[in-house]
Amino acid sequence: MALLHESLYRSGVFTSVDLSTYLKELCTQAFRTLSAQNGLVRLQLDLTAVHVSMDQATPCGLLVNELVSNSLKHAFPDGHSGTISISLHGIANSKQVLLTVSDDGIGFSDDFEIKRTQSLGLQLVGDLARQLKGKLTIESGSGTIFSVSFTPDQAKSAGSA
Template identity: 35%
Template sequence: MSNLDVATGSEREAMAPTSHTTEVGGALALAVIAVSRAPLLLMDEQFTVVAASETFLQAFALNSDAVRGRSIFALGDGEWNLPRLHSLLEAVGSGDAEVADYQLEMSVKGAAPRSLRLNAERLAFSDAMPVRLLLTIVDVTALNATQRKMDDLVRQKEVLLQEVQHRVANSLQIIASVLLQSARKVASVESRAHLTEAHNRVLSVAEVQRQLSLTQVGDVALKPYLTQLCNSIAASMVADHEQLRIEVDGDGSTVDSEVSVSVGLIVTELVINALKHAFPKGRKGVVSVDYRSRSEGWELAVSDDGVGMPKTRGVAESGLGTAIVTALASQLAASITVEDLAPGTKVSVKHLEAGTEPEPLPAV
């Protein structure tokens, strides 16, 4: 019996040539490329096309005979001969890079430019099999064009929204002026009070709308927004700025425009209320506005160092302003607390995120 006859199965496998395994692996790779639904190119280390998927051929109007065995840079009418593509494939072929979602603009003779998204990978399975480069090419020209149209529409919408906010603010200020003129003309004290109250309500909404019309659509930085809002209120309601001041403090919190409207209206109501009632008979003082955001939620506080709340008057009986603030706070899922600062009053509007425990309230 010869040595070959007594060799074990594993020895016979080790002694068998590797060409068969290589051929099977290569054939399998070509079969996968052929049936792939993705636009694929399989190349050797010299960037010669070994195989191309049918999807690639259809996407770029090429036939298999004009692609296989040719350099990728020679495909078509030379539109693939791009310096950036050279650099990309050389980096991938050397093993120094693996490219994902690489954006490439391709100029096509007699047609509009095409936007391509490339993914490139170096394939090296074993020493017995040659190195291959796998390139996926997706034409995203139509997708990018659609995205640009959407971006343009969003920008147009933002411009229109700001214009609408500006016009609404102007209209509200006109209405407020008419109400104030009417209040000055009527003889009835009760009617004058109602008209003045309506003027203040419309004015508060107008100030919020005016500030929003000056703010970019999207998230609103609250501290500068509230600062401008309070400056506008002070300009219309405070005759002597040495006597009464409105100070705004806070962190760098931002909120969406819908929340900023509610917060702005709450601040306007509370500040106007403090200016009207906390400083009678020429009393000097300061109204302070502060907004802070933390992981457990946010808190808005409006305080003054005025005469404080009447001892005989409950919070629920404080009038239309309180009803408006209460409704707005409810929309924000926030609670309201009133604290006697002696002197002065502090109104806090606090929102807690779901699952957090409220802090104990201080004694009033």
């Protein structure tokens, strides 16, 4: 939350937030704080400027932070190396954007659906996606991909006035 407020004050615009800038700062700080992998896990960002209100920036930040934390804790056991990727892009021929957090770690176990209903963190991710009025999809195999598609409540391109 402090990062979000700092971004607002730095920009001088209090009605919208550039989600790409906010997520870059958030992910970089969260990664530094949470990564105990001694450089074995990399962070990859592919973010396009998307402007949203505070009402959407907050759940986006919480959602991404939760997923990055989960990946760092569970996706790379026993010193495995890998990459956590965060992307944010517009969906072609749509007003929606797609926010994706993925890793190339070990993926989910076979009993994932049972654990999903019992995991507070994954329940939180679902609740945050609903707060965005978005659609959450989860894929697992060689790694895990969480995607949320949603419509920005203040859709502006980076160059708009």
